[in-house]
Amino acid sequence: MGREKPGPTPRMTQATLAVLRALSEKPSEDMYGLQICSAAGLPSGTIHPILARLETAGWLDSFWEDIDPKQEGRPRRRYYRLSPNGNARAHNALARAEANRDSLRLRPAQAGGSTA
Numbered sequence: 001m002g003r004e005k006p007g008p009t010p011r012m013t014q015a016t017l018a019v020l021r022a023l024s025e026k027p028s029e030d031m032y033g034l035q036i037c038s039a040a041g042l043p044s045g046t047i048h049p050i051l052a053r054l055e056t057a058g059w060l061d062s063f064w065e066d067i068d069p070k071q072e073g074r075p076r077r078r079y080y081r082l083s084p085n086g087n088a089r090a091h092n093a094l095a096r097a098e099a100n101r102d103s104l105r106l107r108p109a110q111a112g113g114s115t116a
Helices: 014-025 033-040 044-056 084-110
Strands: 060-064 078-082
Touching: 014 033, 014 044, 014 078, 014 084, 033 044, 033 078, 044 060, 078 084
Parallel strands: none
Antiparallel strands: 060 078
16 A cells, blocks of 8 residues: 655645545545545545645555456546544544634634624
């Protein structure tokens, strides 16, 4: 499967968080690119660079399926899964994003703004 040694922490954009959410929903299930696109609500051109960054950072393991494309009538799929370390890091990143979002919702009321 993928890398053992962690690389740099990936940027936590909204798209990266959507990919992490999709992969975190079923952490023991391998998912291929189009499944992740569908689950994250993002196009292929967006998720594949994110998947590459997450794999380089050690958050993901991946493998190519072992099929004969001619026999199957389709190209081989690359499957992804959160690594054990990546699973923990993804949960932390998602929790931080949720906490940040919640704190942003509270700021206008805390600043003395109208609640009407």
